[in-house]
Amino acid sequence: MNKLNNMFVGENNSIIDALNKINENNTGTVIVIGENRKLLGTLTDGDIRRALINNVSLNSSIKNIYNKNCKYIYENYNEEDVQSILKMYIKAVPIVDKNKIVVDYVALKDFFNTEDTEENPVLIMAGGLGTRLRPLTDDIPKPMLKVGDKPIIQTIIEQFRRSGYKNIFISVNYKSDFIKNYFRDGSDFGVSINYIEEDKRMGTAGAIRLAEEYLNTSFFVINGDILTNINFQSLMKYHINHEFDMTIGSRNYDMQVPYGVLNTEELCITSLEEKPVYSFMVSGGIYVLNPQIIKYIPQNKYYDITQLINLLINKNRKIGNFPIQEYWMDIGKVEDYHKANEDIKKLF
Structure with a gap:
């Protein structure tokens, strides 16, 4: 549960709060939740970087910058479900129950060997x-x-x-x-x-x-x-x-x-x-x-x-x-x- 809590922020949390969680969980992502851990969206370090480029303050709420249409999978997922999403290089995917309550997540870094690469430029x-x-x-x-x-x-x-x-x-x-x-x-x-x-x-x-x-x-x-x-x-x-x-x-x-x-x-x-x-x-x-x-x-x-x-x-x-x-x-x-x-x- 501590591992999962390190993934959670509320939409009223600040950008600096989200960055601290991203630093703790090492996935490049936080999951934005509402009441009773209901999934609201996700926020990545890339989303934050683009907000900062647009002069959004670190103390601002994440409400206007997180992805409200994020990908997610249900808890009865199979491997093909995960692969089809993670191959889009989504860094972490929330796992939810039938009521969209977050019960876990799958991280790209744990699922794929992302170091495999072809040498051709x-x-x-x-x-x-x-x-x-x-x-x-x-x-x-x-x-x-x-x-x-x-x-x-x-x-x-x-x-x-x-x-x-x-x-x-x-x-x-x-x-x-x-x-x-x-x-x-x-x-x-x-x-x-x-x-x-x-x-x-x-x-x-x-x-x-x-x-x-x-x-x-x-x-x-x-x-x-x-x-x-x-x-x-x-x-x-x-x-x-x-x-x-x-x-x-x-x-x-x-x-x-x-x-x-x-x-x-x-x-x-x-x-x-x-x-x-x-x-x-x-x-x-x-x-x-x-x-x-x-x-x-x-x-x-x-x-x-x-x-x-x-x-x-x-x-x-x-x-x-x-x-x-x-x-x-x-x-x-x-x-x-x-x-x-x-x-x-x-x-x-």
Whole structure:
């Protein structure tokens, strides 16, 4: 019971009270309870840190900063229930009875070996202006726009973490403080985050060159506006097993011509196709590269990844195609953003 009491605070307790409990229980979390230990929510050290960034006083009540929609499990839970929640890197999950009275909790640090990690770095491109999403991006960088209940880039980071990739680099430029203040060093999200500062816009490949010193093995590059449930481990294994220099995650794209298309031979029409559909393979904004490829990127110069791809093709380097069969959305336009917010409720 002493162990459980170290997890409890009331919603009228101060932030400093909650911090003292977090220091005692070593879970990074406290459980907020009401009368008779009824579950009200949870509060993490990350929640507190973000409140302090917003100039909330340590002596303030936690009432306005704790998570009232927290995850919880019932006391007859099974292992799959716990795994499905803790894999979201929720640090501690309350266990309740049928009346939502807290009877115990499960901590992430006790349930998983969270030290297991893949060595391959992940470089997320988050420095763009997001001009096609204005006015949504007038005051916030595109990767920080919420899809569902969290920023797009947070979903990307959590997906990589669940696949074992925790060595994260984020290339930032436009309104970068929003990203850096939210994620900090990544420890609240179960990863390690370092920031690649673009003093000027460098393009996708140019930002890779800035991160060269950290990229010593095959690494991912992904645009910070991609919503997908691709299997990242499968992509990396595909790249390595086929010994590609670079692998591009590709997506099938259908385009319908809204007219009848005439096929001609000199002055004569040989056939007519009514509104035909043409299919193309397009880049999905997800790549795996070998570090040896970085030398082809010019230093301190704006350089897009499309330029790099064409250069590698001309130099006969081995470039792989990895078709993305899973859900994929490039959130480049306002209508894409609204569609992604509909899709995430059903698919993620």
